[in-house]
Amino acid sequence: MKALTLLRYPEGAPRPEDFELVELADPVPGPGEVLVKVTHLSMDPLPRVRMQAKPVMGPPMRIGAPVEGRGVGRVIDSNDPTFAEGDMVLGELGWQGLAVLPGAKLTKVRGGQPHQHLGALGPTGFAAWFVVESLAPRGGETLLVAPAAGAVGSLVCQIAAARTADLQLVGTAIGAEQADYLDGIGVTPMAADADWPGPGGIDLFVDGVGGAFHDRMLAALNPRARVLLLGFVSAYGEEGPPRYGNAGAVLLKRARMEGFLLADHMTDTPAVEAARKQLAAWLEDGTVRPAERLHHGLASAAAAFSGLFTHSPPGKQIVELEDKA
Amino acid sequence: MKALTLLRYPEGAPRPEDFELVELADPVPGPGEVLVKVTHLSMDPLPRVRMQAKPVMGPPMRIGAPVEGRGVGRVIDSNDPTFAEGDMVLGELGWQGLAVLPGAKLTKVRGGQPHQHLGALGPTGFAAWFVVESLAPRGGETLLVAPAAGAVGSLVCQIAAARTADLQLVGTAIGAEQADYLDGIGVTPMAADADWPGPGGIDLFVDGVGGAFHDRMLAALNPRARVLLLGFVSAYGEEGPPRYGNAGAVLLKRARMEGFLLADHMTDTPAVEAARKQLAAWLEDGTVRPAERLHHGLASAAAAFSGLFTHSPPGKQIVELEDKA
Numbered sequence: 001m002k003a004l005t006l007l008r009y010p011e012g013a014p015r016p017e018d019f020e021l022v023e024l025a026d027p028v029p030g031p032g033e034v035l036v037k038v039t040h041l042s043m044d045p046l047p048r049v050r051m052q053a054k055p056v057m058g059p060p061m062r063i064g065a066p067v068e069g070r071g072v073g074r075v076i077d078s079n080d081p082t083f084a085e086g087d088m089v090l091g092e093l094g095w096q097g098l099a100v101l102p103g104a105k106l107t108k109v110r111g112g113q114p115h116q117h118l119g120a121l122g123p124t125g126f127a128a129w130f131v132v133e134s135l136a137p138r139g140g141e142t143l144l145v146a147p148a149a150g151a152v153g154s155l156v157c158q159i160a161a162a163r164t165a166d167l168q169l170v171g172t173a174i175g176a177e178q179a180d181y182l183d184g185i186g187v188t189p190m191a192a193d194a195d196w197p198g199p200g201g202i203d204l205f206v207d208g209v210g211g212a213f214h215d216r217m218l219a220a221l222n223p224r225a226r227v228l229l230l231g232f233v234s235a236y237g238e239e240g241p242p243r244y245g246n247a248g249a250v251l252l253k254r255a256r257m258e259g260f261l262l263a264d265h266m267t268d269t270p271a272v273e274a275a276r277k278q279l280a281a282w283l284e285d286g287t288v289r290p291a292e293r294l295h296h297g298l299a300s301a302a303a304a305f306s307g308l309f310t311h312s313p314p315g316k317q318i319v320e321l322e323d324k325a
Numbered sequence: 326m327k328a329l330t331l332l333r334y335p336e337g338a339p340r341p342e343d344f345e346l347v348e349l350a351d352p353v354p355g356p357g358e359v360l361v362k363v364t365h366l367s368m369d370p371l372p373r374v375r376m377q378a379k380p381v382m383g384p385p386m387r388i389g390a391p392v393e394g395r396g397v398g399r400v401i402d403s404n405d406p407t408f409a410e411g412d413m414v415l416g417e418l419g420w421q422g423l424a425v426l427p428g429a430k431l432t433k434v435r436g437g438q439p440h441q442h443l444g445a446l447g448p449t450g451f452a453a454w455f456v457v458e459s460l461a462p463r464g465g466e467t468l469l470v471a472p473a474a475g476a477v478g479s480l481v482c483q484i485a486a487a488r489t490a491d492l493q494l495v496g497t498a499i500g501a502e503q504a505d506y507l508d509g510i511g512v513t514p515m516a517a518d519a520d521w522p523g524p525g526g527i528d529l530f531v532d533g534v535g536g537a538f539h540d541r542m543l544a545a546l547n548p549r550a551r552v553l554l555l556g557f558v559s560a561y562g563e564e565g566p567p568r569y570g571n572a573g574a575v576l577l578k579r580a581r582m583e584g585f586l587l588a589d590h591m592t593d594t595p596a597v598e599a600a601r602k603q604l605a606a607w608l609e610d611g612t613v614r615p616a617e618r619l620h621h622g623l624a625s626a627a628a629a630f631s632g633l634f635t636h637s638p639p640g641k642q643i644v645e646l647e648d649k650a
Contacts, residue, residue, distance in 0.1 A: 214572075247535060247539075247554065247557065248381075248557070250583070250584045252381070252586070254583065254584040256581065256583045257581070257583070258579065258580070258581045258582070259576035259577065260579065261576070
């Protein structure tokens with residue numbers, strides 16, 4: 001089978017040449033294990049933090065091994081009675097044609113298109129949902145989302161608008177295609193190197209960017225603003241921990257700043273089920289229209305992943321694998 | 326009358342030579358104004374942020390004018406029917422022998438010693454109370470207070486212990502006198518240039534220090550830790566906004582970081598009244614034993630204030646004025 005491996009730890013933003021397409025022996029499932037033909041891979045920025053020699057959120061990814069990442073696929077052989085040939089499953093399949101995992105590490109998915117379970121009906125949708133739940137926006141407030149045109153950000157904007165009327169939405173975009181997209185979903189686009197455009201200040205700030213942008217936006221917070229930290233796209237791969245500098249604003253504005261990780265929320269089964277139902281209904285009636293871009297072939301993951309840190313088409317980036325393993 | 330004026334904006338920690346004792350004409354109260362003989366001045370670090378040319382939390386303090394600061398005093402003449410000669414009042418009296426203020430800017434105080442209304446029965450006590458209210462410590466948690474031997478910190482430690490059994494308390498101390506003091510009130514002392522001593526991590530962190538200390542302690546947070554920012558003693562007067570660098574910990578530990586200003590809480594009259602009653606009862610029965618140091622004479626404020634940023638005796642620093650205006 002083909003696999004896309006990590007050739008070296010990227011410096012700063014990952015580049016396609018940090019990865020290498022190789023041929024590996026097909027894996028064989030042991031007792032309790034399931035063999036999955038990978039059909040779609042989810043491109044997510046957070047795994048970047050594990051592409052370094054120092055352990056952060058788990059052990060470093062191994063040089064020369066298939067990149068670790070979330071995907072969906074079809075069961076083609078199973079030593080776990082929970083799964084049968086033909087089942088569609090979600091899990092940490094990795095950037096490879098075939099994956100072997102213990103059944104306990106896989107989730108069966110049903111309905112919709114397979115790739116939707118990586119996007120609006122999967123972890124991306126749940127992340128956006130629980131971000132908005134955590135913020136609890138109120139009418140009349142101004143919400144800044146950064147980045148806004150990406151997979152999670154674009155759903156955060158739409159879910160917030162669906163949930164709370166009279167919300168002013170501002171979001172960062174890179175390039176004209178992202179800006180046009182935001183405009184089309186009712187979000188005022190701004191560049192991440194711009195100053196806060198106003199009018200008025202920021203009540204709610206969903207920040208996946210960090211760095212100097214974070215500091216500048218904190219200076220524009222309204223009193224009692226709420227800030228949710230999702231990641232540090234601007235800082236992945238920098239030496240040392242991601243820094244931010246505007247502590248004075250958190251104190252003087254009596255802001256509340258919190259870190260957000262989806263895993264904390266996924267353990268609350270009733271809340272997850274309620275989210276799934278509401279998201280499915282909104283997708284059905286068109287209230288939420290997820291943007292997604294399918295890239296074709298395992299090799300395309302190198303560029304699609306790198307694009308997350310520079311300039312992607314709007315929405316969720318998904319790699320669809322060729323049918324041959 | 327005598328006044329202690331700001332001679333220049335301090336660079337870094339204030340020094341006694343940044344202030345100058347001068348002789349000014351006695352002020353005369355106009356319509357609705359009250360003439361107060363200042364008896365005690367409260368030494369607080371926060372006004373330091375206004376001792377710079379750039380406006381922060383209000384306009385810069387004026388060079389050559391009496392330093393602005395909180396105090397208590399005795400009314401000696403009043404054009405406001407609410408106040409009569411002999412009343413003791415609390416307000417922003419300034420570092421001077423006599424102060425004239427509109428009656429609306431003064432609060433009558435009763436009972437206790439006058440200086441206690443600057444300490445445990447006044448804004449210092451309320452600050453400590455609402456800090457603990459905001460944190461809502463639970464039994465078994467570890468609370469780090471920095472600085473811990475100062476006016477607010479020493480009361481935070483005692484109030485937290487009075488409210489919540491089985492709390493592990495750690496606090497920063499400068500020098501042996503502060504360390505001994507903390508030990509005596511059940512707080513494990515540590516130096517602000519030390520690493521987190523453990524065992525275990527930090528659940529609650531009350532931070533008035535900022536800077537590199539803040540960053541190091543964030544690395545020792547437990548998941549879901551709560552951090553309250555009270556100030557930046559380490560950074561007052563540095564160029565630019567106070568910086569802190571460990572945003573990664575806030576995200577990865579899903580910590581909650583909030584800014585705290587007493588003024589937000591003082592508008593909730595029933596909550597303030599409940600705090601006043603409980604604090605008075607704890608002072609009465611010895612549950613809370615406030616530490617305080619009286620400095621004598623207006624001129625001593627220069628050194629007492631400077632000491633807040635370097636090395637003070639434990640507890641609240643109060644300047645008692647000579648009886649002659």
